[in-house]
Structures are given as structure tokens and as C-alpha cells.
Amino acid sequence: MHSKKIITAGKKTTEAKKALIMIHGRGGSAEDILTLSNYLEVRDYALIAPQATGGTWYPYSFLMPPAQNEPWLSSALAVLKEITADVIADGISRENIYFLGFSQGACLTLEFVTRNADTYGGVVAFTGGLIGDKIYPENYTGNFGNTPVFIGTSNPDPHVPVERVRASEKILKEMGAEIKVNVYNNMGHTISQDEINLANELVFRK
Template identity: 85%
Template sequence: MHKKNIITAGKKTTEAAKALIMIHGRGGSAEDILSLANYLNVKDYALLAPQAAGNTWYPYSFLMPPAQNEPWLSSALSVLKELVEDVVADGIQPENIYFLGFSQGACLTLEFITRHATKYGGAVAFTGGLIGDKIYPENYTGNFGGSPVFIGTSNPDPHVPVDRVKASEQVLKEMGADITVNIYNNMGHTISQDEINLANQLVFK
């Protein structure tokens, strides 16, 4: 299972007004995703990136029945829950906590914030959607209170179907997120400069 192995950068949580939790993709690392901060308007933030055991948060596609990705999925979600609790304990309230993930990390980001919806600073999902063979509305509680959320994805993407991105957008919108989705034709499974620009405009403003 995952241990709470957090790589940090930027300001300390005890000294920063805002925190950004950055979640790497399958085969990636905490250090990889932290390097993205160089392109974001987050220079005064505390940056925290959890490291997945074996560089993957759960073994199978995010479109499998959730039980098939257990106990890894629950372990990953609990790492994020503990991390948020630690940040709050250091004096940063949820409305100043931000999330960012790529690919598997974007799926985990969206799944976590939607299971624990509240007024967050905002969230960025570079190629991701809510987790499961279908949407499970019973897993999602709370209200985002207008939190800005940006999802960017490619059409097509080899791992994340556009219809799941759109279904996820609908769930978050109904739960009060101020959500923006951009779908890029044939972008590939990557992060584009346009997505970075939009993340800065919409979320890290």
C-alpha cells in the first residue's frame, strides 16, 4: 500500500498562505510533477507532491470497476485525505488549498475532490475523469461553492475517453464547481502550453 511519502518544494506550509498538492501520473514521480510548478503562478505556494508506491496509484485503468483497483485506490485516496488534514493543521484552510494532477494523477485528483467537495482554492486536471466503470454518484458529497476547476484533454486520448471527461464535468458542475473543460483535437497524451496558460488564468490567478 501507499505510504505518506511527500516531496515538498516552495514555501513551508507553516509559512505559506496557499498550498498546491500535485499528483503524478502512472510511471511518473513526485519530482516530475513538482517540476511543472516552474510554469505556474505558484511561487508563493507551499508545494506538496505525494509519491505513489511503485510509481502507480492503482494497477488497472481508471475505467475498471473500482473494486478491481482496490485496495490501492482507497489507499491513494487516504494519503490525499491525510495530506489535506496536515495542511489544514498547519494553518491553511481548504479555500487556499489547490490540486493538480496529470493522467492517472488527474483522475485521482478529480475523484478525491469530488468525494470531499468543499470550497477549495481550485483544481487542475490535465487529462482525467472520475474513476470507475461508470459514474458512482453515491460516492460524491459536498458542494464546491464555486471553486474553479480546469480539465484539459485530447480527443482522442489513449487512456481517457472524452465522454468520461464530459460526464465528470457534469457531476462537478452540479456540485457547484466553476468548471472549464477544454478538448484539444489530436493533442496526444501530454500537457500543452495552452493548458498551462488556462490553468494560470482560471485557477492560479
């Protein structure tokens, strides 16, 4: 199970007006995902990156029935909930909290914010979709209040089918997100410069 092990960069949460919670992918690390901040317009943000136990947030594909990824999935979601509460307790309002994830971290990011929809600063998912063998609308509550959301993905991608990305887009849109999805032909399982540019333009410059 996951413990709240985090690495921070940028400003302290007690001094910053905005915070970005960055979620690494399977086999990645908090240190890895933090290096992305060098390419994002987040210089004045508090940067917070939790570390998954054993480098993975849940053991199987995000397309498996959620019960098969338990108790790890619930533990990962609980870590994000606790970090969000800590950021708010330090004086940063919910509408100034941003989320970003890559791959497994993007799936976890989307799952967390959609289960806890609210007006956030913004959400960036580099290759991800909502978690489960199918979409479970009953898990998702709240309203995004026009929170800007950007999802970028490859077609094809070895882990994340475009169909799941589009189904996730539909749910978030119905819940009030101002969402933009870009699908890149044969990009591979990576993050492109165009995705970085769009994340800055659509989310971090808002």
C-alpha cells in the same frame, strides 16, 4: 499499499498562505510533477507532491470497476485526505488549498475532491476523469462553492475518453464547481502550453 511519502518545494506550509498538492501520473514521480510548478503562477505556494508506491496509484485502468483497483485506490485517497488535513493543521485554510494532477494523477485528483467536495482554492486536471467503469454518483458528497476547476484533454486520448471527461464535468458542475473543460484535437497524452496558460488564468490567478 501507499505510505505518506511526500516531496515538498516552495514555501513551508507553516509560512505559506496557499498550498498546491500535485499528483503524478502512472510511471511518474513526485519529482517529475513538481517541475510543472516552474510554469505555473505558484511562487508563493507551499508545493506538496506525494509519491505512489511503485510509481502507480492503482494497478488497472481508471475505467475498471473500482473494486478491481482496490485496496490501492482507497489507500491513495487516504493519503490525499491525510495530506489535506496536515496542510489545514499547519494553518492553511481549505479555500486556499489547490489540487493538480496529470493522467492517472488527474483521475485521482478529481475522484478525491469530488468525494470530498468543499470550497477549495482550485483544481487542475490535465487529462483525467472520475474513476470507475461508470459514474457512481453515490460516492460524491458536498458542494464546491464555486471552486474553479479546469480540465484539459485530447480527443482522442489513449487512456481517457472524452465522454468520461464530459460526464465528470456534469457531476462537478451539479456540485457547484465553476468548471471549464477544453478538448484539444489530436493533442496526444501530454500537457500543452495552452493548458498551462488556462490553468494560470482560471485557477492560480484567482
